[in-house]
Amino acid sequence: MFIAFRREVEAALEAALDDLGYPTEDLGIEEPPADVPAVLASSAAFRLAGEAQAPPPEVAAEIADAVDLADAEYVAGVSTQGPYVNFAPSEAYFEGALADAQSEDWGRLPDTGESVVVEHTSANPTGPVHVGRARNPILGDALARVLDYAGHDVTSEYYVNDAGRQIAVFTWAYETFDESDLSEPEREKDDYDLVRYYRKGNEFLEEGDPEDVEEAEAEIASIIESLDEGDEETLARCEEVVDTVLGGMTETLGRLPAEFDEFVKETQFLRDGSTHGVVDELRESEYAFEDDGAWQLDLADWGIEQSFVFLRSDDTTLYTTRDLAHHEWKFEEFDYAVTVLGEDQELHANKLNAALDILGNDTDQLEEVFYAWVNLPGGESMSTRQGTGVDMDDLLDEAVARAEEAVRSRMDDRIRDDDLTEDDVERIAxxxxxxxxxxxxxxxxxxxxxxxxxxxxxxxxxxxxxxxxxxxxxxxxxxxxxxxxxxxxxxxxxxxxxxxxxxxxxxxxxxxxxxxxxxxxxxxxxxxxxxxxxxxxxxxxxxxxxxxxxxxxxxxxxxxxxxxxxxxxxxxxxxxxxxxxxxx
CATH class of the missing domain: 1.10.730.10 (Isoleucyl-tRNA Synthetase; Domain 1)
Structure with missing residues (x-):
C-alpha cells in the first residue's frame, strides 16, 4: 500500500508542478511528523519559493490547489501545513494494508529480474572467527536478506582466501608438528584444534634456530609457488587444512546466523588460468610498469598515489591479482556485485576498481559497503588487526548466558504469569x-x-x-x-x-x-x-x-x-x- 500510495503522490505532484511551470526533478517527498494526519508530505515549496518569488506557505497552497487526485485510489486528500503539502490516505489504503499484511510474504516485493552477489565475511581460514569480524557477517547477512525481500535474486558468497602465504605456513606447520608439540585446544572444535598448528608454526618462524627457519621458509616458498602454478597435489594438501578450519568457522557463523550460498575459493582462479590471463592483459596495459622485477600499475589517473602490484619479482601472483579474476567472474555470473568491507579496506577497494577499469570492466556493476569497527566495553577495539583475543564463540556464549540470567530474573520478579519450562528458558535465552x-x-x-x-x-x-x-x-x-x-x-x-x-x-x-x-x-x-x-x-x-x-x-x-x-x-x-x- 505504501509504495502504491507514494507512486500516486509522485504522479500527482509531478503533474501539478508541471502544470504550474515549476521544475519536477525534486519533489521533496518525505514522511510527516507523527502528529500530522498524513502518510507523506512534500517540502518542494522550500525549493521553489525563490523561483516563485513567494513565501513557502503560499507556494505550498498553490501546489495543493493544483494537485488532481481524481485517478488516485489510495490518496484521499491533500492539505497544507505551513510550507508542507500533506497527503492523507483513503479507506482503501487502510483496507488494503490490513488485508495484505495477513500474508506470510508481507513485505516481500515483486521480482526485479536482477541477480546480485553479496560477498561478506571472507575471514582467512586460519583459525576461529574473531569478534573483530562480528560486524561483517551480521551486516552482510542482513544486507543479503533485505535485497532478497526487495525482489532480487541474491547469492551470498564467502570468498575463501586459500592461496596466500598464511595458508602455505598453515599447511607446512600442519605437516611438520605433532600433537605433542602443541598446547591443549580451547574448544573441542576443528578450527580450535587446527589453529594450534598455525600458531606453533608462526612461533617457530619468529623464534626458531635461523638455519631451521631458513629451511622452513624454503618449504613454504615452494608451497606458495606450487599453489600459484595450480599444482593439484599441493592444492589438495592445502585444501585439507582449509576445509577443516572453514568447517569450524562456518559452524560458528551459523550461530549468528550468517548463511552462505557459495564458497568461492581463490584457487579456483589459479586452476582455471584466469588469474594469469589477468596478468597477461595487465602487462599489455599503458599503465603497467616493471620495478625491481615486480609488475605494477600506475593509478595516478584515478587519483591514487600508491601503485598496484599485480605480479611479484618471483613471478607469483598476489591476493589482489586473484581478486581481479574473481571479480571478472562475478561480472559474468551476476548483474551486480556488492562487497562488505572494513573501513581499512577502502584503499584496496579503490585500487581494485581502477584495475578492473583498466581491464575494461563496467565497474558500475560493483559496489562496496564499508563499516567501522565495533568496540568492546572499555574502549578496546574488536578489530582483528589489533586483536583482543576474543573469539566469536565466546561472545555468543556470553550473550546466551546473560540472556538466561535476564529471563530468570524476570521470572523471579513475577513479570510473567505463566510458567516456563527449562526448555523454554534455554530457547528464549x-x-x-x-x-x-x-x-x-x-x-x-x-x-x-x-x-x-x-x-x-x-x-x-x-x-x-x-x-x-x-x-x-x-x-x-x-x-x-x-x-x-x-x-x-x-x-x-x-x-x-x-x-x-x-x-x-x-x-x-x-x-x-x-x-x-x-x-x-x-x-x-x-x-x-x-x-x-x-x-x-x-x-x-x-x-x-x-x-x-x-x-x-x-x-x-x-x-x-x-x-x-x-x-x-x-x-x-x-x-x-x-x-x-x-x-x-
Missing part, C-alpha cells in the same frame, strides 16, 4: 541473547563506530532486540488467546487514533524494505522495527482486543490488526536475521 548481539550491531549506521554494551543490548524495555521480540511474543499471545474469535478484515471499524497509527505503520513496511535495499542500509529496517513496537504498544494499552466490554465485531477487527502487526514484526526481524519468539 538463545533467541534473545544472539538476537541482542545481532540487533545491537545491525541497528547502527555501518560507517559509525559503535561500542557494544551488554546492558543496552539486553534491555527488554529499550532500543534492543528483546524489546522487539517481546512485542512479537505479545501479539502471538493475543492471537493464541482469541479462541473461537475469527479475525475480520474490516478496517472501517478501526477508527481510534492508535488503530489508525498502527495501520499506517503496518502499511509502511514494504516501503522501508525497498528503501533499505536501494540504500544498502539494513539498519533502516532495525529503526523501523523499534519505532513500530512503540506504535504497537500504544495500541495495546489503549485498544483492548479480548476484554469482555469490547464489541465482538470491533474485537474481530482488532484481532486482524494484531495479526497484521505480528506478521510485520516477524518479517522485519527476519530481514535482520533475528528470530521472532512466539512466547517469552
Amino acid at each position: 538463545r533467541q534473545v541473547g544472539i538476537g541482542a548481539v545481532r540487533y545491537d550491531i545491525v541497528s547502527k549506521q555501518p560507517t559509525k563506530a559503535i561500542t557494544f554494551d551488554w546492558e543496552d543490548a539486553l534491555d527488554f524495555e529499550g532500543q534492543s532486540a528483546p524489546y522487539i521480540q517481546y512485542a512479537h511474543a505479545r501479539a502471538c499471545g493475543i492471537s493464541a488467546e482469541a479462541g473461537d474469535l475469527e479475525p475480520a478484515l474490516d478496517a472501517g471499524l478501526l477508527d481510534e487514533q492508535e488503530e489508525r497509527d498502527l495501520l499506517k505503520a503496518v502499511a509502511r513496511f514494504p516501503g522501508v524494505v525497498e528503501e533499505a535495499a536501494m540504500d544498502r542500509e539494513p539498519h533502516q529496517v532495525a529503526t523501523y522495527a523499534r519505532e513500530f513496537v512503540d506504535t504497537f504498544n500504544a495500541f495495546y494499552r489503549s485498544c483492548p482486543v479480548l476484554r469482555e466490554d469490547v464489541d465482538d465485531d470491533v474485537a474481530a477487527a482488532r484481532l486482524a490488526l494484531v495479526d497484521a502487526a505480528r506478521t510485520t514484526l516477524a518479517n522485519a526481524l527476519d530481514v535482520l536475521g533475528i528470530e521472532a519468539p512466539e512466547s517469552m
Whole structure:
C-alpha cells in the first residue's frame, strides 16, 4: 500500500508542478511528523519559493490547489501545513494494508529480474572467527536478506582466501608438528584444534634456530609457488587444512546466523588460468610498469598515489591479482556485485576498481559497503588487526548466558504469569541473547563506530532486540488467546487514533524494505522495527482486543490488526536475521 500510495503522490505532484511551470526533478517527498494526519508530505515549496518569488506557505497552497487526485485510489486528500503539502490516505489504503499484511510474504516485493552477489565475511581460514569480524557477517547477512525481500535474486558468497602465504605456513606447520608439540585446544572444535598448528608454526618462524627457519621458509616458498602454478597435489594438501578450519568457522557463523550460498575459493582462479590471463592483459596495459622485477600499475589517473602490484619479482601472483579474476567472474555470473568491507579496506577497494577499469570492466556493476569497527566495553577495539583475543564463540556464549540470567530474573520478579519450562528458558535465552548481539550491531549506521554494551543490548524495555521480540511474543499471545474469535478484515471499524497509527505503520513496511535495499542500509529496517513496537504498544494499552466490554465485531477487527502487526514484526526481524519468539 505504501509504495502504491507514494507512486500516486509522485504522479500527482509531478503533474501539478508541471502544470504550474515549476521544475519536477525534486519533489521533496518525505514522511510527516507523527502528529500530522498524513502518510507523506512534500517540502518542494522550500525549493521553489525563490523561483516563485513567494513565501513557502503560499507556494505550498498553490501546489495543493493544483494537485488532481481524481485517478488516485489510495490518496484521499491533500492539505497544507505551513510550507508542507500533506497527503492523507483513503479507506482503501487502510483496507488494503490490513488485508495484505495477513500474508506470510508481507513485505516481500515483486521480482526485479536482477541477480546480485553479496560477498561478506571472507575471514582467512586460519583459525576461529574473531569478534573483530562480528560486524561483517551480521551486516552482510542482513544486507543479503533485505535485497532478497526487495525482489532480487541474491547469492551470498564467502570468498575463501586459500592461496596466500598464511595458508602455505598453515599447511607446512600442519605437516611438520605433532600433537605433542602443541598446547591443549580451547574448544573441542576443528578450527580450535587446527589453529594450534598455525600458531606453533608462526612461533617457530619468529623464534626458531635461523638455519631451521631458513629451511622452513624454503618449504613454504615452494608451497606458495606450487599453489600459484595450480599444482593439484599441493592444492589438495592445502585444501585439507582449509576445509577443516572453514568447517569450524562456518559452524560458528551459523550461530549468528550468517548463511552462505557459495564458497568461492581463490584457487579456483589459479586452476582455471584466469588469474594469469589477468596478468597477461595487465602487462599489455599503458599503465603497467616493471620495478625491481615486480609488475605494477600506475593509478595516478584515478587519483591514487600508491601503485598496484599485480605480479611479484618471483613471478607469483598476489591476493589482489586473484581478486581481479574473481571479480571478472562475478561480472559474468551476476548483474551486480556488492562487497562488505572494513573501513581499512577502502584503499584496496579503490585500487581494485581502477584495475578492473583498466581491464575494461563496467565497474558500475560493483559496489562496496564499508563499516567501522565495533568496540568492546572499555574502549578496546574488536578489530582483528589489533586483536583482543576474543573469539566469536565466546561472545555468543556470553550473550546466551546473560540472556538466561535476564529471563530468570524476570521470572523471579513475577513479570510473567505463566510458567516456563527449562526448555523454554534455554530457547528464549538463545533467541534473545544472539538476537541482542545481532540487533545491537545491525541497528547502527555501518560507517559509525559503535561500542557494544551488554546492558543496552539486553534491555527488554529499550532500543534492543528483546524489546522487539517481546512485542512479537505479545501479539502471538493475543492471537493464541482469541479462541473461537475469527479475525475480520474490516478496517472501517478501526477508527481510534492508535488503530489508525498502527495501520499506517503496518502499511509502511514494504516501503522501508525497498528503501533499505536501494540504500544498502539494513539498519533502516532495525529503526523501523523499534519505532513500530512503540506504535504497537500504544495500541495495546489503549485498544483492548479480548476484554469482555469490547464489541465482538470491533474485537474481530482488532484481532486482524494484531495479526497484521505480528506478521510485520516477524518479517522485519527476519530481514535482520533475528528470530521472532512466539512466547517469552
